[in-house]
Amino acid sequence: MKLALVQGETAWADRDANFARLSPLVDRAAADGARLVLLPEMFSTGFIVDRDDIGEPEGGPSSRFLAELSVRHQIWVGGSCPEVTDDDPRPFNSFVLAGPLGEMHRYRKIHRFAYGGENRHFRPGDRPVTVRIDDISVSMFVCYDLRFADEFWHLAPDTDLYLVPANWPASRREHWLALLKARAIENQAFVAGCNRTGSGGGLDYGGESRIFDPLGVELAEADGSETIITAEISRDRVREVREQFPFLRDRR
16 A cells, blocks of 8 residues: 655644645645545644634534545545534544545544643543544544654554654654654654645744654655655554564563
């Protein structure tokens, strides 16, 4: 399966501008044969955590945007956005993954970024999500979750690919790169991290999206510019690595 990460700058609190920027990039990725396309965290708004009006309902403009692209190209498209439900005005940071037949999966970010105030304005999710895309088992996380290895460990036996959309600041780029690679090595799975570029909310974002294979080998890398990176994801490769190096059997 061909995976594409679409990395670019996110306009602050301007959904229409972000949709207009991202749509042709997803079109390009699909034309190049991508079966699964990942966008950054909070792709439609930027990482805004202190406004009462930033949330949208499930089935709102961001998830509709993903659904329209997935159906148009008959591919899977995902990224995170702020979504509210009827029982609480605070949004979840929802990783929405839309499929070509109208499927819609949601992972709600479990670990809120307290250092940036996300915990004061967003609700936490309470369960991991793993979905099947063709023959690939895909587990969904968001940005700050990357720091919590145990969440990844629990899902490893049934995961071929971890997806991590992010708004990871340039000031902590070494953490971003090291943690992505570590999650791949220790779980013997593909790991894809899609980060944004540019500036927003007083922070600079360096991009540097990456795709690692189950041995931690870098398959695709981005710099700090708007770009699309791709790699082939293979369930057979995951099985091969785990059979050659059966380290997961020793995990407790």
